[in-house]
């Protein structure tokens with residue numbers, strides 16, 4: 584048996600591997616709570632590394648904890664084709680988000696091992712650290728560092744709600760690697776991911792060809808006020824940072840509604856304040872919001888309104904404010920050649936496919952800044968995600984797995 588255009592990945596083996604992952608970091612019924620750099624994350628990483636070594640891969644870990652598992656090609660010293668996603672989850676996450684993409688890459692390698700096919704270029708599977716940003720904000724921090732958008736030191740300095748740092752937690756779980764987390768030549772990057780939206784499921788499609796990402800802007804803003812007694816302090820002398828942050832969040836929500844008719848969205852995502860007690864005004868608040876719109880220019884406009892809203896909410900509450908961090912992703916970023924190749928394989932194999940935009944952020948967005956990149960979406964029930972009820976049937980991965988297999992081999996073997 585050798586590799587052929589009708590070779591198939593082992594769907595049953597893939598689903599068994601997914602089931603094994605679903606036993607680690609169990610959360611609410613059916614879901615996972617496997618936060619980045621937790622003990623459960625370590626346990627999953629250990630198992631993943633074992634699987635990779637059993638598949639004959641050479642594993643390296645970089646300074647941000649990204650795991651790379653390499654299968655050599657027949658041609659030495661050419662950049663590898665990289666395939667993967669993330670194994671961490673949201674606090675009330677599902678067992679497919681991200682995980683399916685890493686394990687699909689593993690299944691591609693296992694299938695090629697079964698077929699005895701050596702690709703021309705090396706293949707590398709990757710597990711990106713902290714894609715979710717559920718524990719350390721912002722999301723996709725380690726793929727960002729890999730492409731040079733962030734420094735390793737900056738990523739190491741991120742802290743969680745308990746004051747624990749990314750760097751310290753990475754060392755604690757034993758995944759502070761030797762390899763530098765910095766840009767290096769990559770031939771192409773593929774990421775399979777569940778859609779995290781309702782379109783494929785509602786239309787009964789087998790697979791989605793991702794043509795672009797919704798342009799998105801996010802920001803983290805701090806508000807500084809002054810603690811004071813909640814009783815005697817007159818309204819015009821208050822500097823209530825909690826109120827300033829809360830105003831900004833509701834203004835963000837209003838921005839979303841203002842653009843909702845054309846599929847714009849804004850998210851008031853997070854607010855923390857200190858001291859956040861009943862008898863005292865808070866002197867510090869920190870909030871996170873983001874905006875998304877299918878049109879790049881309009882997304883930029885919404886982001887500008889969000890910045891102005893931060894300034895207005897601070898002024899209204901007598902506080903000062905600072906935009907601590909800002910991020911932007913999405914747009915027309917995916918490689919047209921790779922997208923066409925994925926579409927052609929989906930059609931050739933007889934799968935019911937359609938083009939669509941990604942509405943969530945993914946590591947692929949950062950990789951697209953660095954090398955030709957493409958994404959494949961698989962259906963998920965009713966689009967439910969970041970929820971323990973996230974569900975994908977075993978069968979729903981058949982199209983994605985096989986299209987991934989053939990697209991990756993085509994790219995890796997090209998002359």
Ligand SMILES: [Zn+2]
Pocket residue numbers: 669680681714776
């Ligand atoms: Zn994900």
